[in-house]
Structure formats: C-alpha cells, structure tokens
Amino acid sequence: MLTTDFPTGAPCWIDLGSPDIPATAEFYRKVFGWTFQSAGPEAGGYGFFQLNGRTVGAVGPLDEGDQPTWTTYFRTADVAATAEAAEQAGGSVLVPPMDVMGEGWFAQFADPQGARFAVWQAGKTTGLDVVSEDGALVWAELHTADPAAGFGFYQALFGWRVENFEPAPGMAYRVISTAEGDQQATGFGGIAPTMQAGQPSAWTPYFAADDVDAVIAKATAAGGSVLMPAESVPNVGRLAWLADPHGTPFALIKGEPREQS
Incomplete structure (x- = not known):
C-alpha cells in the first residue's frame, strides 16, 4: 500500500504538464474537489493541487513539443547515482x-521502452501530503x-520486487513493491502489457474513488472523456480510465488495487 513514508523506490510525487493551467485546474476541481495553489512567481506557473489543504499533486506549463x-516521481536517496544507473541500464x-x-533534487528519465518518469531526492519536501x-x-x-524488460530496468534502479498476479484467467x-519491508504491504503499483499494438509505454496514476461511476459522471460533464x-x-x-479535456490519461479505482486471499 502506498503511504507517505515514501521509502526508496516508492512513488512520492505526481505532476502534470498542461497547455492551459487554469482550465486544467478547473477540470480537476470539478472532478476531485482539488484547489490550485501557486508555488509563487519564481516557479514559472507551477503550482500545487490540494485537497482540504493537503497537496495531492501539482501542475506546470507544458514543455514545447510535449x-x-x-x-x-519515485523516491531516491541519491539522484545523481540514480541518473548514472538509468543510463547504464539503457534509459x-x-x-x-x-x-x-x-x-529537493529532481531528474527526469525515459526507460528503454520510452516510458517517462522522474525521481525525487528529498530536501525540505519529502513528497505528497496525502495518498x-x-x-x-x-x-x-x-x-x-x-x-519483463520493463521490470528489469526499474529493479536495477530501485531494487523493486515483483509478484505475478492473475486477477482473472489469462490476465x-x-x-511491484519496494526493496524493503513486507512485500505485499509495500506493493504500490503494477506492470502490464500495453493495451493495443503500437501504444507507447507510459506510467499512469490511479486515484482512489469511493464511487467510480460518480467521478466518471463529473469528469464527462467537465469535458473529460x-x-x-x-x-x-x-x-x-472497480476501475476506469479517463482523460482530461487535454487528453491526459488517468485512472480511478475503488478499494485496494489488489485484494488477494
């Protein structure tokens, strides 16, 4: 389970590049009740999504061509060493x-299959306020x-462990879990084949939703798909995949992402 302890290798931050930050902030306000808090004039438009005063993500200007x-973002104890390891592993x-x-200290990478991700070495900010x-x-x-190759790359960087799971026959x-601690208790994510041939490799965040169908209704009413x-x-x-009005994918899930007996 993802917690704000943020051990090495765990997701600790998410942010979104947007071509229209006010419109993006308004969409997620309607969907999740998030508010936008600017990081200040020196941040170049970057700011934080907050839920009841606690940071759940961030948004900034979209880089040209992206x-x-x-x-x-995944937690690292040494951003420079992780950058070196990423290159050595083919990223x-x-x-x-x-x-x-x-x-803190930040770097951004692409894995050998092209999926983008970032790492964060904590300074004054450890990570998100709530997960x-x-x-x-x-x-x-x-x-x-x-x-298999995707997992091997990240294992070289973070020491992740893996457990094969078949939620339904043939699926x-x-x-994946962090290197230390009980393997099931520290599970924070998963790796799956792309849904369609030729689809780019990518990381997608899942947001917890007490009522997935109600959130879908809010998202479509606000211009999402x-x-x-x-x-x-x-x-x-219960889960679903959506996209915001600019086409940014994200997912919803009710309950634990994995509930094995």
Whole structure:
C-alpha cells in the first residue's frame, strides 16, 4: 500500500504538464474537489493541487513539443547515482539532476521502452501530503510492450520486487513493491502489457474513488472523456480510465488495487 513514508523506490510525487493551467485546474476541481495553489512567481506557473489543504499533486506549463501527461516521481536517496544507473541500464536522461529551490533534487528519465518518469531526492519536501485516500494517488501502473524488460530496468534502479498476479484467467499482471519491508504491504503499483499494438509505454496514476461511476459522471460533464468504461475486476475492485479535456490519461479505482486471499 502506498503511504507517505515514501521509502526508496516508492512513488512520492505526481505532476502534470498542461497547455492551459487554469482550465486544467478547473477540470480537476470539478472532478476531485482539488484547489490550485501557486508555488509563487519564481516557479514559472507551477503550482500545487490540494485537497482540504493537503497537496495531492501539482501542475506546470507544458514543455514545447510535449504531450500533456502525468509524470510519476519515485523516491531516491541519491539522484545523481540514480541518473548514472538509468543510463547504464539503457534509459535516457531527459532532465539532468537539478536542485529545486532547496525543496529537493529532481531528474527526469525515459526507460528503454520510452516510458517517462522522474525521481525525487528529498530536501525540505519529502513528497505528497496525502495518498491512498479518496481523491488522492493510490497506485502507479506501467503499461509497456515488454513487461519483463520493463521490470528489469526499474529493479536495477530501485531494487523493486515483483509478484505475478492473475486477477482473472489469462490476465497477466506484475505487482511491484519496494526493496524493503513486507512485500505485499509495500506493493504500490503494477506492470502490464500495453493495451493495443503500437501504444507507447507510459506510467499512469490511479486515484482512489469511493464511487467510480460518480467521478466518471463529473469528469464527462467537465469535458473529460472515458478511455475505458468502469468495470468491476475480480480480486481487484472497480476501475476506469479517463482523460482530461487535454487528453491526459488517468485512472480511478475503488478499494485496494489488489485484494488477494
């Protein structure tokens, strides 16, 4: 389960590149009740999504040529060492390690299959204020054309462990957990094959939703779209995939992402 202890290798932050920050903030306000708090004039438009005064994510200007997307950040104890390990394992450094105004150190990468992600070495900011609650990040999922190679890359970086899980007959899924602690208790995400041939590899955040169908209704009313309709998956829960008005994918889930006996 994802917690705000944020051990090494766990998701600790998410942010979104947007071509229209006010419109994006308004959409997520209508969907999750998030409010937008600017990080200040020196932050270049970057700001925080908050739920009841607690940070659940962030948003900033979209880099030229990029597609709107959520970026998942993983905790690292040494951002420079992780950057070196990423290159040695066949990844690409998109943004080299840099200090973020004393809050911590950041770098952004692409894995060998092209999925983008970032790492965070804590300074004054450890990570998000709240996770695993309604309207907050609860799961991170990688869809990739080569799940075995995808896991191998991240294992080299973070020491992740994996447990094969078959939520339904013929449905292959890898549950990933941090290097230390009880393996099931520290599970925070999964790796699965891409849903369609030729689909780019990517990380997608799941937000907890007490009522998935009600959130879908709010999202579509606010201009979002449904990528995968709500479905109740045995041993998993009720889930759906949506996109915001700029086409940014995200997912919803009710209950634990994995409920094995």
